[in-house]
Amino acid sequence: MTGELRDKKISLFKAVLSHNIGERDNMGKVIFLDIDGVLNSNFWNADHQREISDGKYIDTEKVRLLSDLVKKSEASLILHSGWRFWFDADVQPTRPEAAYLTSLLNNEGMTVAGMTPDLTTEEIRRTKKFSKVKADEILKWLENHPETDSWVVLDDLELHNEIIAKYQVMTNPEQGLTEADVEKALGILC
Numbered sequence: 001m002t003g004e005l006r007d008k009k010i011s012l013f014k015a016v017l018s019h020n021i022g023e024r025d026n027m028g029k030v031i032f033l034d035i036d037g038v039l040n041s042n043f044w045n046a047d048h049q050r051e052i053s054d055g056k057y058i059d060t061e062k063v064r065l066l067s068d069l070v071k072k073s074e075a076s077l078i079l080h081s082g083w084r085f086w087f088d089a090d091v092q093p094t095r096p097e098a099a100y101l102t103s104l105l106n107n108e109g110m111t112v113a114g115m116t117p118d119l120t121t122e123e124i125r126r127t128k129k130f131s132k133v134k135a136d137e138i139l140k141w142l143e144n145h146p147e148t149d150s151w152v153v154l155d156d157l158e159l160h161n162e163i164i165a166k167y168q169v170m171t172n173p174e175q176g177l178t179e180a181d182v183e184k185a186l187g188i189l190c
């Protein structure tokens with residue numbers, strides 16, 4: 001082997017090694033993030049009821065609470081919300097709703113690192129019973145990322161799975177994410 005070829009092989013090896021280490025660092029802790037009922041709520045004050053599932057409303061106060069959790073835990077955000085269907089496979093927004101969410105997260109120094117796979121069926125999409133497959137989608141993601149050290153699920157709905165229930169902070173859709181939820185999530189993650 002020539003010296004040049006050997007050097008190339010060594011630098012390639014180092015690049016692969018650093019990439020893997022970097023990914024492991026990034027994926028050590030993971031927050032599976034739902035949006036509706038977490039970063040928004042059915043009521044933003046007593047007078048104004050909002051339709052929260054139309055992709056038009058995110059509560060910036062809830063985004064700030066999420067950023068506290070992300071900063072304290074150094075966890076990565078994995079989107080498991082239906083909002084992820086408004087992103088492409090590289091987590092780039094394909095719809096204004098996704099661009100809006102991305103800009104609010106970016107404002108607080110956060111980015112979405114990935115998304116759970118889509119295991120929905122035609123029946124689930126028609127009836128919008130996404131909570132029926134969310135647990136399977138999260139567990140599939142974890143199966144594909146064995147480097148994950150700890151994880152927590154933020155969702156306002158019961159996800160019909162005993163394992164998930166142990167790692168879930170169930171937010172109140174009337175309130176969205178609270179400081180108490182953040183503390184509970186930190187307890188599960190750290």
Ligand SMILES: [Mg+2]
Nearest residue numbers: 034036037156
């Ligand atoms: Mg929800």
